Structures are given as C-alpha cells and as structure tokens.
Amino acid sequence: MKWLLKKYPFNAxxxxxxxxxxxxxxxxxxxxxxxxxxxxxxxxxxxxxxSVVAMLWVLKRLPMFPLIASGVTIAFGIMTLLTGDAMWIQIKVTIFNIMFAVFLFVGLWMGKNFFKYIFGKTFHYTKEGWDKFTWSFAWFFVLTAVLNEAVRLGFAKDEMYNILGFTMDGVNVWILFKICLIMPMSGLYAWWLTQQMQRYRIDTDTSSAPAE
Known part of the structure; x- marks a missing residue:
C-alpha cells in the first residue's frame, strides 16, 4: 500500500x-x-x-475552480431538463471555456495575471513564466471549445453512430469524446506545461535567478 501511495501521482x-x-x-x-x-x-x-459534497468533506473547503464549474454544469443541466434539449449541456463547455479564455486574455492585457493571483503563494515563478503559463492555458481553452463544437455539430444528438463496434447516439459520442480525449489531453497538457515552467522557477530559499 505504501508503495502504491508513493507511485500515485495525485494528491487528495x-x-x-x-x-x-x-x-x-x-x-x-x-x-x-x-x-x-x-x-x-x-x-x-x-x-x-x-462531488461537491465529497470535495467539502475531503478538503474541508470548496476550491473556486471546481465550484464554479459545478455550478455552471448544474445551471446548464437544468436548462436541458426544462427544454428536453441536450444542446444546453453540450454548449456549456464551449461557453465556459471561451469566457474563461477571454477573461485570461483581458487580464494579461491589463497586466493582471489571474493564475499568479490564485497560485502565487504556492508556486514561485518569474513574471515572464506566469504570463507564458496563462497565455498557453488561455489558448488551450480556446482549442477545447473549438473541438467541443466540432464534435457537437458533427454528431447529431438524435442520430445513431457506430463507434468502435458500439452503437450510440450523438450525445454519448460527445460524452465519450470528453472522457477519452479531452480529459486525458487536459491532464497531459497541464503536466507538460508544469514541467516547462520549471525554467522560470524562483528559488525562494536562495532568491536565485530562474534556471535556464
């Protein structure tokens, strides 16, 4: 069990x-x-x-990002229930990601770095590093929004499709796309970007310049 915990890459x-x-x-x-x-x-x-209750129970608090995402999911889910149209729950990803990307871009334009404000006390990077991190993630949000719309519009929700030998409607094709492509891609991108950020890390103990 201890070996498994050491190898497990994520914290609580x-x-x-x-x-x-x-x-x-x-x-x-x-x-x-x-x-x-x-x-x-x-x-x-x-x-x-x-998941929100579990988050509160395990962490004793509600992190801002997951809380906002959960609230938006519930709001658009209610719209789907009221209209009977899955389009609402599908476009939630597009709207949320585009709005957040615009928020990040505007923040950079105004000289305000959102990620530095949120994580600056935990991670110590140069201003150039924080700006590149935020810029990269903003464009990643744009990319995922475009991909989401491509799948949503490319697979009609009322049509049936054969995917790897399984018959499913357009909504389940979209869900499968989220689970099997977007989520792993997001995790890998975040991991890769974090590794790239090490060159901009500030050693708080010695106050040395960022490693090249």
Missing part, C-alpha cells in the same frame, strides 16, 4: 477534482444510453452535487 485535492469531473460524465454516459437524455441529465446533476 487533485484526486477529488478528477473524480468530480470524471464521475458525473460517466454517470450521464451510462444513464443516457439506457434511459435517455432526461434521466442522463438528472444523473449528471446528482453526481455533480455528490
């Missing part, structure tokens, strides 16, 4: 965040396939609420 907060994003999508995928979009959306909302 990261684990809760991953499960909080992954769990509701899996629940929606299964229930949508067996009982339809309304039941699937209920599963998404309930699983999201459970």
């Amino acid at each position: 907060e990261q684990t809760v965040n991953i499960l909080g994003e992954f769990g509701p999508l899996v629940a929606m995928f299964i229930i949508n396939a067996t009982h339809g979009i309304i039941a699937g959306t209920w599963a998404l909302i309930i699983a999201t609420l459970i």
Whole structure:
C-alpha cells in the first residue's frame, strides 16, 4: 500500500477534482444510453452535487475552480431538463471555456495575471513564466471549445453512430469524446506545461535567478 501511495501521482485535492469531473460524465454516459437524455441529465446533476459534497468533506473547503464549474454544469443541466434539449449541456463547455479564455486574455492585457493571483503563494515563478503559463492555458481553452463544437455539430444528438463496434447516439459520442480525449489531453497538457515552467522557477530559499 505504501508503495502504491508513493507511485500515485495525485494528491487528495487533485484526486477529488478528477473524480468530480470524471464521475458525473460517466454517470450521464451510462444513464443516457439506457434511459435517455432526461434521466442522463438528472444523473449528471446528482453526481455533480455528490462531488461537491465529497470535495467539502475531503478538503474541508470548496476550491473556486471546481465550484464554479459545478455550478455552471448544474445551471446548464437544468436548462436541458426544462427544454428536453441536450444542446444546453453540450454548449456549456464551449461557453465556459471561451469566457474563461477571454477573461485570461483581458487580464494579461491589463497586466493582471489571474493564475499568479490564485497560485502565487504556492508556486514561485518569474513574471515572464506566469504570463507564458496563462497565455498557453488561455489558448488551450480556446482549442477545447473549438473541438467541443466540432464534435457537437458533427454528431447529431438524435442520430445513431457506430463507434468502435458500439452503437450510440450523438450525445454519448460527445460524452465519450470528453472522457477519452479531452480529459486525458487536459491532464497531459497541464503536466507538460508544469514541467516547462520549471525554467522560470524562483528559488525562494536562495532568491536565485530562474534556471535556464
């Protein structure tokens, strides 16, 4: 068990965040396939609420990013329940990511770095490093928004498709795209970008210049 804990790459907060994003999508995928979009959306909302409670129980607090994302998910899920249209839950990703990217870009333009404000007490990087980190993530949010729209528009929610031998509707194709492509890609990109940031790290003990 100790060996497994040493090899496990995520801390408690990261684990809760991953499960909080992954769990509701899996629940929606299964229930949508067996009982339809309304039941699937209920599963998404309930699983999201459970993830928020679990986050509060494990971390004794509610981190801002997951809390905002959960709130937006629930709001757009309610719109899907009211209209019976899965489009609302699908475009949530597009709207949220574009708005956040614009927020980051505007912050950089105004000389305000959002990520530095949030994480500056935990991670110590040069201004150039923080700006590159924020700039890169802003463009990544734009990319994922574009990919989300491509899949949403490319796979009609009422049509059936054969994906790797499995028959599923357009909504489940979209969910599968989120689970199998966007989530792993986001994790790998965040890990890669964090590694790149080491060249801008400030040694707080010796106050040395960032490593080249």
